[in-house]
Amino acid sequence: MIYLDYAATAPMRECAIDAMNDVMRHAWGNPSSIHEEGARAKAVLEDARERIAAHLGCRPPEILFTSGGTESDSTAVYSAAEAGRRAGRMHIVSAMIEHHAILRPLERLAQRGFDVTLLPPDRDGIVQAEAVREAIREDTCLVAVMTANNETGAIQPIREIGELCRARGIPFHTDAVQAAGHIPMNPGEIGCDTLAASAHKFGGPRGTGFLYVRRGLSFVPFLLGGGQERERRAGTENVAAIAGMAAAFDESLAGAEQENARLTVLRDRLAAGLTRIPKSTLNGHPQKRLTNNVNVSFEGVEGEPLLLLLDERGIRASSGAACSAGALEPSHVLTAMGIPSELAVGSLRLTLGPDTDEDAVDTVIEAVRDTVERLRTQSPEWQAKCEGRRAFLL
Numbered sequence: 164m165i166y167l168d169y170a171a172t173a174p175m176r177e178c179a180i181d182a183m184n185d186v187m188r189h190a191w192g193n194p195s196s197i198h199e200e201g202a203r204a205k206a207v208l209e210d211a212r213e214r215i216a217a218h219l220g221c222r223p224p225e226i227l228f229t230s231g232g233t234e235s236d237s238t239a240v241y242s243a244a245e246a247g248r249r250a251g252r253m254h255i256v257s258a259m260i261e262h263h264a265i266l267r268p269l270e271r272l273a274q275r276g277f278d279v280t281l282l283p284p285d286r287d288g289i290v291q292a293e294a295v296r297e298a299i300r301e302d303t304c305l306v307a308v309m310t311a312n313n314e315t316g317a318i319q320p321i322r323e324i325g326e327l328c329r330a331r332g333i334p335f336h337t338d339a340v341q342a343a344g345h346i347p348m349n350p351g352e353i354g355c356d357t358l359a360a361s362a363h364k365f366g367g368p369r370g371t372g373f374l375y376v377r378r379g380l381s382f383v384p385f386l387l388g389g390g391q392e393r394e395r396r397a398g399t400e401n402v403a404a405i406a407g408m409a410a411a412f413d414e415s416l417a418g419a420e421q422e423n424a425r426l427t428v429l430r431d432r433l434a435a436g437l438t439r440i441p442k443s444t445l446n447g448h449p450q451k452r453l454t455n456n457v458n459v460s461f462e463g464v465e466g467e468p469l470l471l472l473l474d475e476r477g478i479r480a481s482s483g484a485a486c487s488a489g490a491l492e493p494s495h496v497l498t499a500m501g502i503p504s505e506l507a508v509g510s511l512r513l514t515l516g517p518d519t520d521e522d523a524v525d526t527v528i529e530a531v532r533d534t535v536e537r538l539r540t541q542s543p544e545w546q547a548k549c550e551g552r553r554a555f556l557l
Contacts, residue, residue, distance in 0.1 A: 164477045164478075164479065165477060165478045165479065165519075165523045165526060165527060166479045166516070166518065167478065167479060167480050167513040167514060167515060167516075167519065167523075167527065168479050168480055168481050168512075168513075168514060169364075169455060169514040169515060169516040170313055170314075170316075170341060170364070170455075170456065170481070170512065170514035171481055171514075172363045172364070172369065173363060173364060173365060173366045173516055174366065174516075174518075175363075175366055175367065175368060175407070175411070176366035176367070176410070176411045176414055176415075178410040178411065178413070178414050179362075179366060179367050179368060179407035179408070179410045179411040180407070181410070182403075182406040182407045182409070182410040183368065183403040183404065183406060183407040185406070186204070186207055186402055186403040186406045186407075187403050189203070190203045190204045190206075190207045190402060190406075191204065191402075191403075192204040193399055194207075194208045194399075194400055194402055195389070195390075195391060195399065204402045207402055207405075207406050208228075208400055208402050208405060209223070210409070211405045211406050211408065211409035212226045212228070214409045214412070214413060215373060215408075215409055215412055218347075218412060218413075218416055219348065219349060219350055219358075219375060220349040220350070220351060220352070221349075221350055221351065221375060221377075222378060224378065224393065225350075225375055225376055225377060225378055226373050226374075226375060227373060227374045227375075227376050227392050227395050227396055228371070228372075228373055228392060228396065228400055228401075228405055229371070229372050229373060229374050229396060230370055230371060230372065230401075231361045231362070231363070231369070231370060231371060231372040232262075232264060232338065232340035232359050232360065232361035232364075232372050233264040234372065234374075234385070234386075235340075235359030235360065235361070235372050235373065235374035236262070236264040236265050236268070236336075236338050236340075236359045237264065237268050237385060238357075238374055238384075238385040238386075238396070239307070239336040239357035239359060239374060239376075240255075240265060240268045240269065240272070240305065240307060240336065241268060241272075241383070241385050242357075242382050242383045242384070242385060243255075243304055243305035243334045243336065243356075243357075244272050244277060244304065244305065245383040246304065246334075246381040246382070246383055247302075247304020247305060248277075248304075250304070251302070252301075252302040252303065252304040253276060253277045253278060253302060253304060254277070254278045254279075254280070254300050254302045254303045254304060255269060255272065255277055255278070255279045255280070255303070255304060255305045255306075255307070256280045256282065256295060256298045256299060256303055256305070256306045256307070257269055257279065257280070257281055257282070257305075257306070257307040257308065258281060258282045258283075258284065258290045258307075258308050258309070258319075259281045259282065259283050259284065259495065259496075259499035260284050260288060260290065260309070260312050260314075260315075260317075260495075260496045260499050260500070261281075261307065261308075261309055261338065262309065262313055262338055262340070264338065264340075264359075265307055265309070265338055266281075266495075269281075269307075278302075280298045282294045282295065282298060283499055284317070284499055284500055285500075286500060286501055287317060287447060287448035287449075287451070287500075288312055288315040288317035288446070288447045288448060288496065288500050289317050289318075289319060289320070289448055289451065290308055290319055290320075291320070292320045292323035292324050292327060295308065295324050295327055296327050299327065299328075299331060299333060303331075303333050304333070304334065305333070305334050305335075305336060306324065306327075306328050306333055306334070306335045306336070307335075307336040307337070307338070308321060308324050308335075308337060309337060309338040309339070309340075309341075310337050310338065310339040310341070310342040310343075310346070310348070310358075311339075311341045311342040311346070311452075311453050312341070312447070312496060313340070313341045313496075314446075314447075314458060314494055314496040314497070314510075314512060315446050315447030315448075315452065315456065315458045315496060315497075315500075316341070316447055316452035316453035316455070316456025316457075316458065316514075317447040317448050317451060317452050318342075318346075318448075318451045318452060318453065321337050321353055321354075321355065322352070322353055322354065324354075325337075325353045325354020325355050326354055328354060328356075329354045334356045334357070334380065335354060335355045335356050335357075336355065336356065336357040336358070336359070337353065337355045337357075337358050337359070338359050339358050339359060339360050340359055340360060340361045340364055340372075341364060341453060342453070343358075343360035343361075343364065343365060343412075344360070344364060344365025344366070344411070344412055344415040344416060344419075345365065345415065345419060345423070345453065345454070345455070346419070346423075346453075347416060347419060350375050350377065355375075355377075356376070356377045356380050357374060357375060357376055357377070357380070358374070358375040359372065359373075359374055359375075360372050360373050360374075360375075362404070362407065362408035362411060362412075365411055365412060365415040366411040366414070366415055367404070367407050367408035367410075367411035367412065368404045368407045368408065370401065370404060371401055371404035371405055371407075371408050372408070373408070376395070382395060384396065384397070386398060422517070423454040424454075426454040426455045426515050426519070427454045429515055429519055429520070429521065429524050430454055430455060430456065430457055430515060432521070432524050433457045433513060433515070433524045433527065433528065434449070434457045434459070436524070436525070436528035437457065437459045437511075437513075437528060437531055438459060440461065440531070440532050440535055442461065442462040442463065442555060442556075442557045443459055443460065443461045443462070443535075443557070444459065444460050444506065444557055445457070445458070445459055446458040446459065446460055446497055446500070446502065446510060453514075455514050455515040455516060455519075456512070456513075456514050456515075457512070457513045457514075457515075458510060458511070458512045458513075459510065459511050459513075460497070460502065460506040460507065460509050460510045460511075461509045461511070461535050462505070462506060462509065462545075462548075462555065462556055462557050463509070463538075463539045463542050463544060463545035463548065464509040464535050464538045464539060464542070465508050465509055465538075466482030466508055466509055466510055466511065467482070468538055469482070469509070469511060469531075469534060469535070469538060470482055470511075472534045472537070472538070473530060473531065473534060476530050476534075478526075478527055478530055480511060480512065480513050481511075481512045481514075482494075482510050482511060482512060493507030493508045493510075494507050494510060497510060503556055505556060506556060506557070511531065513527065
């Protein structure tokens, strides 16, 4: 089996499993309890907070533990919107290529009277900082632009956007779910006020994540109830999962520079091999992208049968965001980039990880080439193009 769907989820690291088992055996108490078991769990919780904060170059109290990327994004968006509403500022700037964890809350806010501006990316899938500058208004209460796109891997100019927002006093949120654990980042240097991350993208457990919240930011809690997380996020903390997340974060960042160099070589080898297939195209910027991401469209091929046939050959891949699997519509990210629907539905996203090597890459290139040829021979539309009755797009 060759697993190339790390952007959907990464296998849990052994260090994360060990950390979780240790907590479940020896620190299983409620961290809000004042007895010894509670104190032991509290110590584990705060140790994880300190370690994550150290990696981000921020203060431990600025780390808020959540159930994952979706909650972190929703919390940041709704908090900024409510603070903006109270101040009479109800305009939000974001991007068409955002994950649905951002787009869906923005849709709801638009229904509640907020004015939402969604900026298009360029052909390489990058939202230009100048476009953000032009979209900002006096009543803008939030700018939300992701660090790296989950489908194309395109890395956004978040430092430049952060500088713009900081100069105008506008809260800036970045969804760093795909980047955290892979790209070292410092919220203070980026200029963001909130930053979302999810443990299972870097080898931690599913169902946990964190939200960086800059000290002094006007913050409105999203989940109400008890006083956990300094009254910013109600609910008893999942100490075991948080410990696993901190362990995975430590390990992933400790070897990030060396691993990124290794993956860049494999990524480029895979992209070169796949784009040698006739009538194929790489989606996203060729260099300004995550080191493990390759997204390619094949004309005359649909993504679903391509994935199913690759799965039969033991190759695990995706055609875009895993949470959108089963959707008949083409990727909103690719269409926003101006890619025709016919090509967008034929996209293949391959994301590499620690277990990927040259042999795996070469095996995948051969398997994709064979599968694409097989599907094209079965396609009446492809035959029509080959016979000149329809025009090729590429």
